[in-house]
Amino acid sequence: MEKPEAELLINHFSHPHPLKLVSFKPPSTLNRLTCSACTKQASGVIYTCDSCNYCLHKPCSKMPQHFKHEADSHTLSLLAAPPYPEGAFECNACGTKGTGFCYHCENCHLDLHTVCAFLRSSVKSNAHKHALNLCFESPYGDKA
Template sequence: MKISEKEISHPIHPHHKLKLEYTEIPFTCDGCKEAGIGLKYSCHQEYCDSDQFDLHKVCAVATPIINISFYRKCIFEFHHHPPGEEKRICDACRNEVLGFVYHCKRCGFDLHPCCANLPQVLDDGEHNLYLCHKLAGACHRCGGKGPGWSYRSRCETYNLHLSCVKELLVESWEAMYLKVDKNKVREIQTRIPSLEAALAKNHGGIRGGKIRRCCKMAGGAIRLIVSAILGDPTSIIAAVVEGFISK
């Protein structure tokens, strides 16, 4: 793969070069098959076999071998397809692996490229969120302590599974996965549903102003985590995601 600042050639799309661009419209990455927003590499050739070809930036210029602090004995190698014949699950977000993946042959762990590149710390200007291998407390959305990575606040007031944040994302952007005209899907800017109802149901003992403040903090956390999951953990994208949220 040849890389320049704004243009690359990629082995899974060899006939045309891919150009780096910025989008505020959600897309599905043709590499990892996960949702994306922000910076991506795309093909817009008029006579391309694909209607449109998009790759997350981290998928397009993936490092061949990486190490993850949570798995000190593991060496993760990049694959264009899930290795083996059995179903593979991302150990970070618990979603099925359908395309590009980082895989540890020794231990059998798998990570989506965007999950493997999640920032250790997300800063919204007021609170820091820390990436954790395991939950320190009950998840703010599901109320459980199941497997998978999470982000937590320093004070441990709230913890959020990556899988739960992805569920919110899929619920709101389900049109991305419907079997309808691809061009029509790409024109849809859907909305993340109101977070207060989804989050409040797990806080039966909290009322009034306290639950509003609690859900407001969690809503801010979700905006940051969603932007990171989608491959572009920047304040600009967090603001775009915030614009999708129903009031």
């Protein structure tokens, strides 16, 4: 089955040049290509720019630009870069810094890594008899 022509070359909101779909195997050197969205190492099927050193994993290229998340009453917007002058954000879900794409609420200053934004809200684990629920603030108040 052939890939649709429209999928081989895309225009993505995050980049001014067209992106081409390629199969990419990372070289075994220190100069590794990273996905601009998730900032993980690029490999497999990716979109890349012929004009510059920009790439997106295929799934990262398909993230919705706006969506509702249970952590906020507003619609979150996908930003191609953190909205802060220092070029980084602190994820309200995991507490670590991010420099790639982020889901952002302008009103509440909520920021989420793209991976954290799509975590399941509840999981069952063999390590604990009850379901574990995803929290966006400590359930223990100031004690934790």
